[in-house]
Amino acid sequence: MKFKKFMRTYRPFTRAGMLESVAYRANFICFLLGEIMSCFIMFFVWKAVFNSTTSPDFMGFTMSDMVVYLFITFLTGYLTYSDGTYAIATEIRDGSIAMRMIKPCSFDMCFLFQELGNKIFNVLVIFVPIVLGVEIYRWAITGVCQFDIVHFLLYIISLVLAYLISFYFNVSYGFMAFYLKNLWGADILKECIVNFLSGATIPLAFMPTVLADILNFLPFSSLSYTPVMIYMGMYSLDEIALRMLLQVFWLVTMILISKAVWNHAVKRLCSQGG
Amino acid sequence: MIYVNDLKKEFKKAIKEPGLKGSIKALFKPNNEIIKAVDGITFHVPKGEILGFIGPNGAGKSTVIKMLTGILTPTSGTCTINGYVPQKDRQKYVKEIGVVFGQRTQLWWDLALRETYSVLKEIYDVPDKEFKQRMAFLNEVLELDSFITSPVRTLSLGQRMRADIAASLLHNPKVLFLDEPTIGLDVVVKDNIRNAIQKINAEEGTTVILTTHDLSDIELLCNRIVMIDKGKKVFDGQINELKHEFGQMRDLQFELVDINNVAKLDYCEHFNATADDLQLSNEGVMVSVRFNSDVVSVEDMLSYTLSKVHVKDINLKDADIEEIIRRMYRQEVSIDEV
Numbered sequence: 001m002k003f004k005k006f007m008r009t010y011r012p013f014t015r016a017g018m019l020e021s022v023a024y025r026a027n028f029i030c031f032l033l034g035e036i037m038s039c040f041i042m043f044f045v046w047k048a049v050f051n052s053t054t055s056p057d058f059m060g061f062t063m064s065d066m067v068v069y070l071f072i073t074f075l076t077g078y079l080t081y082s083d084g085t086y087a088i089a090t091e092i093r094d095g096s097i098a099m100r101m102i103k104p105c106s107f108d109m110c111f112l113f114q115e116l117g118n119k120i121f122n123v124l125v126i127f128v129p130i131v132l133g134v135e136i137y138r139w140a141i142t143g144v145c146q147f148d149i150v151h152f153l154l155y156i157i158s159l160v161l162a163y164l165i166s167f168y169f170n171v172s173y174g175f176m177a178f179y180l181k182n183l184w185g186a187d188i189l190k191e192c193i194v195n196f197l198s199g200a201t202i203p204l205a206f207m208p209t210v211l212a213d214i215l216n217f218l219p220f221s222s223l224s225y226t227p228v229m230i231y232m233g234m235y236s237l238d239e240i241a242l243r244m245l246l247q248v249f250w251l252v253t254m255i256l257i258s259k260a261v262w263n264h265a266v267k268r269l270c271s272q273g274g
Numbered sequence: 275m276i277y278v279n280d281l282k283k284e285f286k287k288a289i290k291e292p293g294l295k296g297s298i299k300a301l302f303k304p305n306n307e308i309i310k311a312v313d314g315i316t317f318h319v320p321k322g323e324i325l326g327f328i329g330p331n332g333a334g335k336s337t338v339i340k341m342l343t344g345i346l347t348p349t350s351g352t353c354t355i356n357g358y359v360p361q362k363d364r365q366k367y368v369k370e371i372g373v374v375f376g377q378r379t380q381l382w383w384d385l386a387l388r389e390t391y392s393v394l395k396e397i398y399d400v401p402d403k404e405f406k407q408r409m410a411f412l413n414e415v416l417e418l419d420s421f422i423t424s425p426v427r428t429l430s431l432g433q434r435m436r437a438d439i440a441a442s443l444l445h446n447p448k449v450l451f452l453d454e455p456t457i458g459l460d461v462v463v464k465d466n467i468r469n470a471i472q473k474i475n476a477e478e479g480t481t482v483i484l485t486t487h488d489l490s491d492i493e494l495l496c497n498r499i500v501m502i503d504k505g506k507k508v509f510d511g512q513i514n515e516l517k518h519e520f521g522q523m524r525d526l527q528f529e530l531v532d533i534n535n536v537a538k539l540d541y542c543e544h545f546n547a548t549a550d551d552l553q554l555s556n557e558g559v560m561v562s563v564r565f566n567s568d569v570v571s572v573e574d575m576l577s578y579t580l581s582k583v584h585v586k587d588i589n590l591k592d593a594d595i596e597e598i599i600r601r602m603y604r605q606e607v608s609i610d611e612v
Contacts, residue, residue, distance in 0.1 A: 012393040016382055023384045023425070098345045099380045104369040105397055267347045 009105060010113040017117020028122055039074045043067060059206050064141045065232065068134050069203060072228045075130045077200050079123060079159060080223055082167040084111055085187050088174030108171055108258060115167070151233050154240055158227040161247040166223050168254035175258070178265035199225035219250040275481055276319040276342070276449065281351035283312040283337050311337045313505035314351070321448075324475055324482040326496035328489075328599065334505040335485040336375075339453050342483070343373050356448055369398060372442030376454035379438055381426040387437050388422050391444060398445035405444070412440040415470040432463035439467060443474060450474070452484045456491055468494055489599055501602070508602070516599075522567035526575060528588040530559045535583040544578060545570045559586075 021028065050063045061069065088111070091097040100107060138146040173190060180186060195201050197220035204212045204225050215221055226243045229235050235243060286306045291299060312334045319325050329335050340346040342353055344360030344367060353360065358367040373380070381390045395405050413419055416436040421429055429437060439455060452471070456464045472495060474480050486492060492499060492513070499516065501509040509516060530536065541552055541563060551566040565575060572590065579585070 008396055008399070012396040016385055016389065016393050019389060020382075020384045096378055098340065098375070099378055101345045101364065102343055102368050102371070102373045102380070103397060104365045106365065 010109050013105075013110050013113035014117035014120075017114040018120055019117075020114075021118045021121055028125075032122075032126065035074065035078065039070060042070050046070065059203075061203065061205070064138060067137060068232055069228060071130055071134050072231050073200050073224055075127065076159060076162065076224050076227050076231075077195075078126060079119075080163040080166045080227075082163070082170040083115060083118075084167055084170030085174040085190065087111060087115075088171060089177035089184075089187065092174075092177040107262065108168070111171065112167060146233075148233060151230060154244075155227050155231040158230050158240075158244060158247060161244065161251055162223050162227050165219060165247065165251045165254055168251065168258045169219065169223075172254065172258040172261050175261040175265045194220055194223065197221075198223045199228075217246070219254070222247045222250050275321040275323075276353070276355045276483070278315060278317050278338075278342070278353045279351055281312055281315045281338065281341060281353055282310070282349045283334075283341060283346060284349045285309045285311055310505050312341070312348075312502075315502060315505070315507050317500050317507065317510055319481060319483065321481055322475070322479040323498060324471070324484065324496050326492040326499040327483055327485040327502070328487075328492060328499055329502040329508075331487075333503045335502060336453055338502070339451055339483070339485060343371065343451055344368060369445065370448045372445070372447035372450045374435075374438050374442045374450075374452050374455050376435065376452075376457040379426065379434060380441055381434070381437055383427050384425060386423050386425055387418070387429070390426065390437075390441060394441055394444050400445050404446075408444055408446065412443060412470075415473055416440050416466060432459050435459060436463065436466065436470075439470060443470075446478060447480065449481045449483070452482065452486075454486055455484065456486060456488050464488070464491075471495060501599075523592075524565055524567050524572065524575075525591050526563040526565065526579065526588070527591075528561055528579065529586040530561060531584040531586055533559050536561065538582045539579070541565070541570075541575075541578070545574070 046066045047063070050058060050066070056062055058066075088097070091100065100110065103110075135145070135147050173187075176186065197215055197218060199215070199221060200223075204215050204221060207215065216225075222243075226247060230240055230243070285308070287309050288300060289305045289307050315334075315338060327335055327338070337346065341348050342355065342360060344364045347361050355367070356370055358370075360367050381387065382393065385393075391409065394400075400408070413422075416439065418437060418440055421433050421437075426434065426437070435455065439452075442450060450471075455467055455471075459467070468491065471482060471484070475482055482495075484491065484495065496513065498512055499509065500507060501516075536556055539554065539561070541547070541554055542549070545552065547565070547569050551569045553564045555562050555564075563575070563579075567575075576588075576590075579588075
């Protein structure tokens with residue numbers, strides 16, 4: 001009953017998010033083209049790296065592993081991307097956060113459900129082609145179908161966890177705008193750092209052991225590296241269980257942090273723009 | 275219904291010396307000054323009242339409204355509305371209030387207006403039947419029909435404001451907060467909105483708190499006004515009381531027989547009154563004298579006028595509320611500058 005009421009309250013946000021995403025189709029298409037282009041740039045960079053060595057693999061990655069890594073990382077990064085920081089920071093900066101406070105809903109849930117709605121179409125448009133493309137590529141290179149349904153399903157679970165971690169991380173970060181007033185610079189800094197620390201730029205396996213160990217434990221690897229490694233079948237089942245446990249740990253931590261930041265920040269809310 | 279007790283809100287404001295040097299200095303050694311935006315305000319609003327909340331720009335009106343609606347947390351003091359403390363039970367409390375900030379919108383920018391209403395219906399848990407009735411009523415008073423299918427971002431200011439007011443009334447709130455609902459609107463739309471407020475108040479007994487700079491809003495809608503300035507309450511009472519308490523401005527209007535007689539009238543010198551207390555203006559034979567009846571009695575005024583010129587017609591009336599408030603604003607400013 002409570003769940004039903006909960007869904008009734010927040011479903012409209014998802015619907016509104018969907019309608020919004022339809023209103024900005026061109027934006028999505030441009031974004032997608034840009035991202036895919038940068039994906040191919042990375043592909044050619046790595047191709048050059050592999051071409052210049054004589055051994056068929058590099059730090060345990062073959063060229064085809066690398067391609068899978070690149071594209072699945074791109075997919076994961078896109079699916080777990082959360083706009084929370086920007087959305088919240090903008091609303092705080094222009095003061096329209098006030099309009100959310102006069103509605104009988106919880107903030108994080110409003111943002112979450114709206115963002116889910118925003119993503120639904122985009123996910124459908126992007127998910128199937130990339131997975132299909134990657135699998136065809138793997139099959140063409142090795143001659144055997146590499147698709148493994150168990151790993152795929154575990155990947156989906158890990159992906160959902162990663163998204164929620166990303167969401168709460170971004171919400172917490174967005175609330176910083178209560179203190180900084182404008183978060184534009186800090187947001188760009190965050191993107192760079194997160195991309196590097198999460199292994200989205202370079203696989204963590206390529207890094208020095210000590211650094212890789214530390215990064216593996218930090219929340220950032222839970223955002224992208226963990227699900228990608230699961231997809232690629234680089235982890236044993238034991239390892240997967242451990243990694244997912246770590247993801248759950250970071251998710252709970254992030255939720256608690258976001259609540260704490262919110263409770264503290266809202267008292268300091270001052271009115272910007274009347 | 276609404277109890278506000280010694281409400282205070284202080285903001286920290288960074289003082290920055292001008293120029294780049296000042297910015298850099300402020301970066302390392304911020305120098306804060308405390309601004310008292312609201313400084314101990316107390317009032318009480320019974321159920322079903324329309325209260326006008328007025329004051330010059332920057333008086334702290336919006337800050338009070340923001341505290342009453344739970345957006346800002348007071349530095350000290352309390353407010354209780356329907357038995358709720360807005361900051362404590364935010365989610366439950368806001369279900370019972372409607373809020374319109376004239377300078378913002380609660381509508382979904384990218385959605386058709388109709389969609390916003392169905393989103394709000396779900397959020398506020400409005401039953402289907404009630405929703406239909408409400409929409410029909412709001413449609414009728416605010417004339418939403420012509421733009422209900424357009425995306426909100428394409429609406430004109432007047433349309434948007436009407437839509438916003440409808441949105442705040444959809445769930446039949448017990449208290450309605452309107453922060454400058456008629457700002458920047460034309461006369462027809464203003465009328466429309468005043469009508470809606472009056473109807474809702476009469477039919478549902480909704481308590482309304484209204485801030486505005488448009489004094490005809492006040493005169494047409496409010497039973498009572500609270501005026502604040504520099505964060506302090508300077509007046510609380512009926513509009514008649516205000517007229518009584520602050521300056522007895524009267525308008526004496528008459529029609530001259532001979533237009534050349536205007537020169538004979540030299541009120542300022544005769545009564546030794548300042549321009550603030552006495553003003554003369556004329557359009558051809560129509561002359562209008564605005565005077566403070568505390569300084570110049572009505573009798574003196576009439577006898578002086580009639581002794582100097584012949585008039586065809588004469589008429590004396592109370593100055594409107596607008597004039598009183600204008601004088602009050604000016605007075606407050608001048609007291610402070612001395």
